[in-house]
Amino acid sequence: MNLFRSEEHARRWEAFRPESEEGFISLPDLAGLFGTESRRHMLHADYLSRWYPKRAAERREYLERIGKASPFWLGTPNPSA
Amino acid sequence: MDHDEVDQTMTDRMWNHITRTLVDTGRPPHYAELAGALGVTPAESRALLHAVLQVYPIGWVHPDTDYIASFPPLNGLPTQYRITVRGEQKWFAQCGFEATSATWLFPGERVRIDVACLDCGEPLTVEMLDGRLTWIDPPTVTGHLNYGFGPSRGRTPYL
Numbered sequence: 001m002n003l004f005r006s007e008e009h010a011r012r013w014e015a016f017r018p019e020s021e022e023g024f025i026s027l028p029d030l031a032g033l034f035g036t037e038s039r040r041h042m043l044h045a046d047y048l049s050r051w052y053p054k055r056a057a058e059r060r061e062y063l064e065r066i067g068k069a070s071p072f073w074l075g076t077p078n079p080s081a
Numbered sequence: 082m083d084h085d086e087v088d089q090t091m092t093d094r095m096w097n098h099i100t101r102t103l104v105d106t107g108r109p110p111h112y113a114e115l116a117g118a119l120g121v122t123p124a125e126s127r128a129l130l131h132a133v134l135q136v137y138p139i140g141w142v143h144p145d146t147d148y149i150a151s152f153p154p155l156n157g158l159p160t161q162y163r164i165t166v167r168g169e170q171k172w173f174a175q176c177g178f179e180a181t182s183a184t185w186l187f188p189g190e191r192v193r194i195d196v197a198c199l200d201c202g203e204p205l206t207v208e209m210l211d212g213r214l215t216w217i218d219p220p221t222v223t224g225h226l227n228y229g230f231g232p233s234r235g236r237t238p239y240l
Contacts, residue, residue: 003223
């Protein structure tokens with residue numbers, strides 16, 4: 001999960017996996033994905049028990065909203081694998 | 082101490098202490114340092130640490146040790162994701178994605194992320210304030226997930 005100067009830089013990276021071509025995400029989308037409601041409570045005393053468990057559902061909902069509902073992004077088994 | 086035997090309030094308290102120590106000092110605490118603050122013995126604190134990591138598996142200790150290496154969004158081990166707040170660079174983010182979440186640990190502060198590009202080594206910079214992107218240089222900066230999330234993940238350092 002890296003940041004690159006551009007998509008071209010990512011593709012030139014020696015460890016770039018061709019299967020990860022769908023793994024690009026714009027910075028605004030990334031800031032949204034890592035800025036869902038639960039993330040805003042990381043300094044709260046009950047974060048681990050109350051807020052962290054909400055993350056997976058938030059992430060899924062956000063990824064679906066930005067059109068990244070593939071197994072690659074959702075972490076679900078790939079039906080073609 | 083088995084995870085099922087651990088009081089949820091205590092795991093909350095440990096998570097909070099680790100995160101706040103990272104925010105305050107830029108480094109993760111050792112479990113023995115946390116024992117006093119939590120009112121437990123060092124051995125109980127060690128068990129609590131591992132109970133926390135069972136619930137929060139995106140953090141991890143260095144292999145074969147009890148040293149906290151990574152506790153996202155911040156990291157104990159240096160990474161290429163340097164975080165600067167109030168002109169002071171003493172934090173590292175776990176990865177490029179978690180770096181964009183560090184802003185929530187510093188409310189009301191400009192959080193600057195300086196990165197050496199893995200391709201060319203040249204710098205890129207992202208600045209955020211309370212979750213908003215306030216500066217991106219160059220404007221073409223992108224996030225990239227090399228392995229999928231979840232079971233398809235590759236080895237952790239290469240995510």
